[in-house]
Amino acid sequence: MMSDTIDPNRQVSSFVEETLAFAPVFEEFGIDYCCGGDVSLAAACEAADADIDDVRAELRTVQATETDESLDWESLSELTDHIVSTHHDRLREELPALEALVHKVANVHGEDHPELEAVEREFVALAEEMQTHIQEEEDDLFPIARTIDAGESLTDAELQTVHREIEGFEDDHEATAERLDRLSDLTDGYAVPAGACASYRSMLDRLADLERDTHLHVHKENNVLFPAVASAIDADV
Incomplete structure (x- = not known):
């Protein structure tokens, strides 16, 4: 389970890699987590002109209410x-x-x-x-x-x-x-x-x-x- 702290320096794509339920939050704020997902959450929010505090709050809400849903694969x-x-x-x-x-x-x-x-x-x-x-x-x-x-x-x-x-x-x-x-x-x-x-x-x-x-x-x-x-x-x- 991910820490409760949503690190603004963490690569934005890694959030969705760990929990697919985060994807709709990024969609809501127009944040690119796929092609442009290799930057930090802070940089992605800045590029999307999204308030990072609002984004982190939404991510915490998902983290607290959703069960982990990740892309599990063995091969x-x-x-x-x-x-x-x-x-x-x-x-x-x-x-x-x-x-x-x-x-x-x-x-x-x-x-x-x-x-x-x-x-x-x-x-x-x-x-x-x-x-x-x-x-x-x-x-x-x-x-x-x-x-x-x-x-x-x-x-x-x-x-x-x-x-x-x-x-x-x-x-x-x-x-x-x-x-x-x-x-x-x-x-x-x-x-x-x-x-x-x-x-x-x-x-x-x-x-x-x-x-x-x-x-x-x-x-x-x-x-x-x-x-x-x-x-x-x-x-x-």
Whole structure:
């Protein structure tokens, strides 16, 4: 169990690594704990223009009321399986359905809300990039994690490329974060406009949910999986 003191000098990603229930607090204050999670809590609060005392108070409330919920995994294979079943499979189902909804809302409401043209354009690009990205992870990196678990030797090509692949996936995550930020900006933080129909409201709710889930997804890869794979590779070299 974590100490009651929420250390402002502690790396912000480490809070979510230990207790996933902290993630909604960081979402509430607009604090980046995934792609930008390698800075202190104090620095993250400053970057998000969030009052650190308010953030620490909310984190203490979660700490006092929530049971520990951490990302427990006994092997790299178990961790990759968790990511696929919890996040990748969800994206394969949600992205095409949400894209159809975005097209529908843009077609019906685009005249009154011209920003929907840009929302549609950004989401189509985002969906394509995310689907390509998760497939590349499952084809290129996740098998390496399973090879490590099996105690088998990696090929020279795998050893030479694994760090480069991880850097490429991290770059993809940065690009995804930028697209999600643009979608949030275009929709005024997914605010529901006056007179919005049920489909419009559903689109905004699902976009907001996609953003939250992607932050947690990226955190699990950037701050847990990728360092574990890199450490195992370096130890074996």
